[in-house]
Amino acid sequence: MSTVIFHDRLKFSEVKPLHKDGDPLDFSNYRPISLLTSFSKVIEKIIHKRLYHFLDQQKLIVNEQHGFRQKASTETAAFFLLNTILLSLDKKSLAVVLFLDLRKAFDCVDHAILLYKLNYYGISGKANELMKSYITDRYQRVVLDDKFSNKLVSEWKCIKHGVPQGSVLGPLLFLIYINDLPRTIDNYANSVLFADDTSIIITNTDPQEFKQTIDISIQETNDWFLSNLLTVNYNKTQFLQFFAKKKIPIQIITSNSILNNINTTKFLGLTLDSMLSWREHITALTLKLNKSCFAFRAIKPFMTTRVLKMVYYSYFHSIMSYGIIFWVSSHFSINILRTQKRIIRIMTNRSKRDSCRQLYKQLQILTLPGQYILSLLLFVIKYREFFPLNSDIHDRNTRYNDNLHPPTTNLTPVQKGVLCSGIKIFNCLPTSIKSLSKDPKHFKNKLKNFLLEHTLYSLNEYYQVTSK
Numbered sequence: 001m002s003t004v005i006f007h008d009r010l011k012f013s014e015v016k017p018l019h020k021d022g023d024p025l026d027f028s029n030y031r032p033i034s035l036l037t038s039f040s041k042v043i044e045k046i047i048h049k050r051l052y053h054f055l056d057q058q059k060l061i062v063n064e065q066h067g068f069r070q071k072a073s074t075e076t077a078a079f080f081l082l083n084t085i086l087l088s089l090d091k092k093s094l095a096v097v098l099f100l101d102l103r104k105a106f107d108c109v110d111h112a113i114l115l116y117k118l119n120y121y122g123i124s125g126k127a128n129e130l131m132k133s134y135i136t137d138r139y140q141r142v143v144l145d146d147k148f149s150n151k152l153v154s155e156w157k158c159i160k161h162g163v164p165q166g167s168v169l170g171p172l173l174f175l176i177y178i179n180d181l182p183r184t185i186d187n188y189a190n191s192v193l194f195a196d197d198t199s200i201i202i203t204n205t206d207p208q209e210f211k212q213t214i215d216i217s218i219q220e221t222n223d224w225f226l227s228n229l230l231t232v233n234y235n236k237t238q239f240l241q242f243f244a245k246k247k248i249p250i251q252i253i254t255s256n257s258i259l260n261n262i263n264t265t266k267f268l269g270l271t272l273d274s275m276l277s278w279r280e281h282i283t284a285l286t287l288k289l290n291k292s293c294f295a296f297r298a299i300k301p302f303m304t305t306r307v308l309k310m311v312y313y314s315y316f317h318s319i320m321s322y323g324i325i326f327w328v329s330s331h332f333s334i335n336i337l338r339t340q341k342r343i344i345r346i347m348t349n350r351s352k353r354d355s356c357r358q359l360y361k362q363l364q365i366l367t368l369p370g371q372y373i374l375s376l377l378l379f380v381i382k383y384r385e386f387f388p389l390n391s392d393i394h395d396r397n398t399r400y401n402d403n404l405h406p407p408t409t410n411l412t413p414v415q416k417g418v419l420c421s422g423i424k425i426f427n428c429l430p431t432s433i434k435s436l437s438k439d440p441k442h443f444k445n446k447l448k449n450f451l452l453e454h455t456l457y458s459l460n461e462y463y464q465v466t467s468k
Contacts, residue, residue, distance in 0.1 A: 001046070004130040011138040013164055014035045014153075019031075052070075064182040065175055065179065065182075071383075076383065077192050079383075080190075082326060083418065084203070085242050089414065090411050093203040094241075097239065102225075103230075106164075106170065107162035108230050114177050115128060140157065141157065174195060178193065185224075194268060238259065240274060244275070271284060289339045292315050292316040292319070309363060312347065324372050325372065329421060333368065337369070348363070367457060370451040374447060376422050376425060377425060380423075382440070387405075406427075407419065429466065433446050
């Protein structure tokens with residue numbers, strides 16, 4: 001590092017194509033994963049730690065970026081997107097989200113542009129020379145296994161552009177490369193980025209201005225991608241229009257094609273629909289969990305209860321709890337609770353008519369509503385900047401100063417969203433638990449014990465218990 005040379009021997013990588021989805025004979029449906037030497041990754045981790053610390057300390061990475069960052073995740077990305085949509089619908093605005101599909105974004109990073117941006121953000125001098133040594137003169141070859149498990153390899157070729165996927169530094173360098181995109185369009189639209197997954201949220205109360213804003217946002221975005229030598233695949237780019245009651249038909253046309261107007265889409269593992277009913281997401285989730293129940297019936301005779309609980313958390317709970325703070329408010333979530341009860345009865349050898357309340361306590365497993373409350377309140381105290389206190393809003397001294405400040409809303413979907421539900425549920429907590437909110441570990445333990453004790457089947461039961 002003192003000689004600002006990343007050794008050539010560490011810049012050789014074997015690429016394994018990982019199939020994402022679609023036609024397996026189409027090359028564009030594969031993600032190239034680079035396999036690097038372990039020693040290379042050790043040095044990359046040292047550089048990454050110093051580089052990320054500098055970027056974080058100087059607050060250089062935009063808040064719209066949620067990928068590969070500390071204190072950011074798929075949850076924060078989904079919260080920002082959904083909360084922006086809900087609040088706009090509450091103001092009777094039109095809302096549409098463009099889900100851009102970037103064509104081989106990591107592999108198309110231009111080295112000269114990346115080094116220029118690194119220098120712009122303050123990574124200059126020897127640090128810039130080291131990054132230049134890291135990204136240039138890299139070599140790779142493709143490795144495949146045929147149907148007879150024979151290893152097939154291509155020739156070594158020099159990489160002229162791109163950052164290696166599967167490396168430690170690659171994702172962070174890509175974040176720097178795409179970092180200025182949100183500032184290009186923030187006068188017209190909001191954006192949510194998770195690495196190269198780019199979503200643009202456009203809202204407006206006036207239909208005419210709404211269409212103009214869409215056109216301007218697409219043009220500005222397209223210009224940015226052209227300037228940075230990245231390509232948007234408009235054949236796979238889609239848009240989803242959200243509405244509370246009445247839908248106004250719109251058509252989005254680019255210079256190349258007409259964008260697909262869809263009713264549902266996948267966003268970071270969540271299935272969104274135009275009315276945010278979560279029906280499609282819960283239907284797909286129910287199918288997955290039913291498969292878990294089938295597997296449980298098969299292994300039950302051979303497993304102890306302790307092992308079954310381990311399998312439950314790895315094979316059922318992990319699927320059920322993903323994105324739980326967003327979709328449990330839907331009335332369709334009762335189907336997931338029924339499926340959870342079924343697997344609890346399988347684990348304890350009970351018939352389908354037996355009550356599960358005592359079984360949850362016996363196994364020390366949270367019900368679906370209980371897990372929702374736990375996950376939601378942990379999200380609230382982790383990201384308190386999204387949830388202001390009453391004392392932050394006004395200076396009047398009241399007994400509710402330590403409560404979170406509820407926004408004024410009209411629509412039911414908004415009131416059931418993460419922001420409003422999180423505030424309401426937190427404010428109803430017993431004082432003995434609420435007072436621990438600045439100590440996440442003790443707060444979680446106390447809250448979990450409280451939820452295990454009461455075995456809640458609905459939010460109404462929670463409000464009844466906490467009002468006593």
